[in-house]
Amino acid sequence: MTDTGRSAPDGINGRENEIMTTPESIAGTAAAEGGLVTLDGPDGLAITFTPEAAAETGRRLIAAAEVAAGQPSDDQSHD
Amino acid sequence: MISGKFLLGRGRHELSEDEKQVLEDSIGSVRQVAARKQIVRAGDLIDTSTLLIEGFVCRYMDDRMGQRQLVAVHVPGDFVDLHAFPMKRLDHDIATLGPVKIACYDHRTLQGITERYPHLTQKLWFSTLLDAAMHREWIFRLGRLGAEGRIAHLFCELNVKLEMVGMATDGRFMLPMTQPDLAEATGLTGVHVNRVLRALREKNLLTFKANEVQILDRQALAAVAEFEPQYLYGSKGE
Numbered sequence: 637m638t639d640t641g642r643s644a645p646d647g648i649n650g651r652e653n654e655i656m657t658t659p660e661s662i663a664g665t666a667a668a669e670g671g672l673v674t675l676d677g678p679d680g681l682a683i684t685f686t687p688e689a690a691a692e693t694g695r696r697l698i699a700a701a702e703v704a705a706g707q708p709s710d711d712q713s714h715d
Numbered sequence: 716m717i718s719g720k721f722l723l724g725r726g727r728h729e730l731s732e733d734e735k736q737v738l739e740d741s742i743g744s745v746r747q748v749a750a751r752k753q754i755v756r757a758g759d760l761i762d763t764s765t766l767l768i769e770g771f772v773c774r775y776m777d778d779r780m781g782q783r784q785l786v787a788v789h790v791p792g793d794f795v796d797l798h799a800f801p802m803k804r805l806d807h808d809i810a811t812l813g814p815v816k817i818a819c820y821d822h823r824t825l826q827g828i829t830e831r832y833p834h835l836t837q838k839l840w841f842s843t844l845l846d847a848a849m850h851r852e853w854i855f856r857l858g859r860l861g862a863e864g865r866i867a868h869l870f871c872e873l874n875v876k877l878e879m880v881g882m883a884t885d886g887r888f889m890l891p892m893t894q895p896d897l898a899e900a901t902g903l904t905g906v907h908v909n910r911v912l913r914a915l916r917e918k919n920l921l922t923f924k925a926n927e928v929q930i931l932d933r934q935a936l937a938a939v940a941e942f943e944p945q946y947l948y949g950s951k952g953e
């Protein structure tokens with residue numbers, strides 16, 4: 637059997653406060669391929685854009701990031 | 716024996732010779748179907764279930780724009796739609812990927828098996844539960860893995876399944892899937908699949924050319940895929 641490190645040794649019981657998907661702190665990787673733009677990960681992200689859609693998504697991401705940076709951080713482990 | 720791959724590598728040896736013969740004798744008809752043909756349409760009332768004898772078929776669902784999501788890829792030995800026996804209709808379509816040979820079981824015959832052969836019935840139930848286990852893994856694949864992981868995972872899964880039925884050796888097997896098929900199975904675009912296949916090749920993990928898959932580094936590919944084959948419920952010594 638291949639050990640891929642997929643499961644925590646104590647499973648879900650030791651992770652009660654970490655079950656939900658957490659915000660990603662590593663940037664995705666963008667690449668140009670065949671006249672399109674691919675955006676990969678992290679966290680399972682895998683999408684292909686037209687160049688126009690990629691550029692507009694980039695602008696919207698930057699705008700949202702600037703707003704988010706000025707907001708108080710939200711502790712997502714609590715409701 | 717036409718049905719000889721059923722549960723091969725997954726406890727077929729636990730079937731008695733009598734049970735194997737009952738399954739064989741219960742085949743209502745054997746059909747050859749050309750590549751890229753629909754076998755079952757979602758919603759239709761059906762009274763037979765299909766055991767895949769040769770070739771590959773897929774289950775799929777289309778969105779309102781006609782874009783397709785493959786939700787399963789079946790290999791020889793799989794009962795493709797045994798769940799139609801109790802449900803009488805499918806919530807997805809089934810189509811061939813390459814040319815196939817299938818055995819059709821009339822639901823009245825399956826009913827007779829459930830009434831007279833409880834152990835064989837349990838094994839048929841087991842085979843539908845295998846489908847459920849694979850669906851859970853496909854949800855994991857699509858929800859948690861990136862593009863390389865998704866493609867790597869699909870190839871790891873197919874390799875193990877085909878090894879069980881003697882159709883993969885040393886990581887090499889034939890697969891009548893196109894890059895668009897891979898895209899539809901992994902929720903990627905064709906261009907994304909193309910890039911991932913190149914990346915996997917450049918990392919000396921895998922090649923896929925002219926329908927032939929060669930896994931070059933099984934352990935490393937499994938690591939990319941976070942692939943752990945327990946969900947396929949293989950048995951040792953078959």
